[in-house]
Amino acid sequence: MARGAVTVLSLLTWWVLLFLLYTVLISSVSPLELVVGGLAALLGAIAAEALRRVERPRGTVRGLLAAGAAFPVTLLRECGQLACAVAGVMSGRGSTGRRAAFRLEPGASPGWAAVLLAASPGACVIDISQKGGRGGEAELTLHLLGGAVSGVERALPGRHVS
Structure with missing residues (x-):
């Protein structure tokens, strides 16, 4: 798989997981809450992708x-x-x-x-x-x-x- 495709797949996966987690944890689902959750999930996905690129597990x-x-x-x-x-x-x-x-x-x-x-x-x-x-x-x-x-x-x- 091409490097760009791996990045997109990683970002999308993290965004979906974090957004679903946020949606489960909020008390009321309003459009504003969904926008805030989507943006927070995007920031989390970008951070996870940055960590994936920097830190590769080494050792066993x-x-x-x-x-x-x-x-x-x-x-x-x-x-x-x-x-x-x-x-x-x-x-x-x-x-x-x-x-x-x-x-x-x-x-x-x-x-x-x-x-x-x-x-x-x-x-x-x-x-x-x-x-x-x-x-x-x-x-x-x-x-x-x-x-x-x-x-x-x-x-x-x-x-x-x-």
Whole structure:
């Protein structure tokens, strides 16, 4: 398939999905809401297409699939941890969490790893540093809510270094 056709298909697919999601989530369907949703979906589709062009998954697809499969359980567990942490802070116990460094194997995609880690409430990606240019070793600086290593972290091609 030609490059232009792939771009058009990608934009159209993302626009349709985002517009349908918006339509499902709005409370009243009026012409103005549909225009706003269509424009917001278009912006989202353009952003998704830009990310598709910039970040190609490198490394093993199996690793990305394993991390994606571990995500739902990790999300539920970390939502509970977040609720407990918020309750603790509100009761005066102080803040929780720690900084950690996660070093990816050479060739692994730091963009996809950051998206998977940051999509759950238990991890926030603070910084990504990459040595040796694109495809070199990357290190993600994280803020982690809990002490246990999540299923997503175990599935990613890399290891904690601090």
